[in-house]
Amino acid sequence: MSMLQYLKNTVRSRSIHVAYVNVGSCNGCDIEILACLSPRYDIEQYGIYVHNNPREADVLLITGAFSSQWEDKLKPLWDKIPHPKVAVAIGNCPISGCVFNRPETLVDPPVSKHIPIAAEIPGCPPRPTEIISTILSLAPIIFKDYEETKK
Amino acid sequence: MLSFIYYIREFLRPKWITTFFTARTPPLTTPPYFRDFPELTDKECTHCLACMMICPAPEAIIVTQHEGVWRPEITKGHCIRCGLCIEACPEDVLASGRILAYKKEEELTLQGTFHIEINQSTCMGCGNCSVACPVNREIDPALRSSGTSTSDEVIMRIDTGQNKVLHEEKCTGCKTCEDNCSNKAIRVARVVEALQGGEE
Numbered sequence: 569m570s571m572l573q574y575l576k577n578t579v580r581s582r583s584i585h586v587a588y589v590n591v592g593s594c595n596g597c598d599i600e601i602l603a604c605l606s607p608r609y610d611i612e613q614y615g616i617y618v619h620n621n622p623r624e625a626d627v628l629l630i631t632g633a634f635s636s637q638w639e640d641k642l643k644p645l646w647d648k649i650p651h652p653k654v655a656v657a658i659g660n661c662p663i664s665g666c667v668f669n670r671p672e673t674l675v676d677p678p679v680s681k682h683i684p685i686a687a688e689i690p691g692c693p694p695r696p697t698e699i700i701s702t703i704l705s706l707a708p709i710i711f712k713d714y715e716e717t718k719k
Numbered sequence: 720m721l722s723f724i725y726y727i728r729e730f731l732r733p734k735w736i737t738t739f740f741t742a743r744t745p746p747l748t749t750p751p752y753f754r755d756f757p758e759l760t761d762k763e764c765t766h767c768l769a770c771m772m773i774c775p776a777p778e779a780i781i782v783t784q785h786e787g788v789w790r791p792e793i794t795k796g797h798c799i800r801c802g803l804c805i806e807a808c809p810e811d812v813l814a815s816g817r818i819l820a821y822k823k824e825e826e827l828t829l830q831g832t833f834h835i836e837i838n839q840s841t842c843m844g845c846g847n848c849s850v851a852c853p854v855n856r857e858i859d860p861a862l863r864s865s866g867t868s869t870s871d872e873v874i875m876r877i878d879t880g881q882n883k884v885l886h887e888e889k890c891t892g893c894k895t896c897e898d899n900c901s902n903k904a905i906r907v908a909r910v911v912e913a914l915q916g917g918e919e
Contacts, residue, residue, distance in 0.1 A: 664778070667776050
């Protein structure tokens, strides 16, 4: 491993930028993401920063059961994120639609039909601890030695 | 001047430097009272399906048979961790957090009945629901394709071109009628009553 790669790994492990997008959630999971920022959980001590700008994001957190308005919007948003990138589905809704996935509703779960999802966090909503530990365990798999393993 | 020296000495202490750069909130552990996904206890499941009846999330819990033993299975990604299945189970097969403890303390029992609602403007009176109903078939085996019946003991029957519900309390909540209705005119709703302090 070159020195440059080592430097990149070190920096990337302490600088994970997060954007979150609500594709038709009840806001329960968004509040749990918000709770991660609070002093009780404090994601910035792990080097995770929330900018909510896809152009500088590494991790995209998706909440919600995919309402039809997002059909033509989620894929362009995913394409805007520079590589290396990863999408995490938060809560039951992006996984299965959960209680919203009933006959004659307009939701279209799972979100993995539309963009590739790397990890799913079940729960309605999941604990902030589960969200943080998922991002932290996923980041080394995706970002470590990215330039060498992408070929 | 003295204070400068004092500050420099204070900030060069190794302990202060290490705590400054490696500050961490306490380890994030899940408290034991957290209502997590229900887990199986060693009690025996009797296949009463009370958990499936009470579950508010579609496909979250299913009771399956493995090597002759019935046991409930929770699907992560569907389960919303509400804990109603634990409260509803009469045999305490499932456990999570403090639910079993307070269920025992408060002598909590859940009783469910079913309410059949028929939208009379979309019901065609075809009789599919009355014929498909397994309870109806048991009470009146002579029930035929038109859905009419001579028995007054059936849950519902076709009477003068309209579906009439006679004995709602016999419904077991299987929702076979909903599946067989071509117009989605019939709906079975669960009405649950929570009782505290044992049987009244």
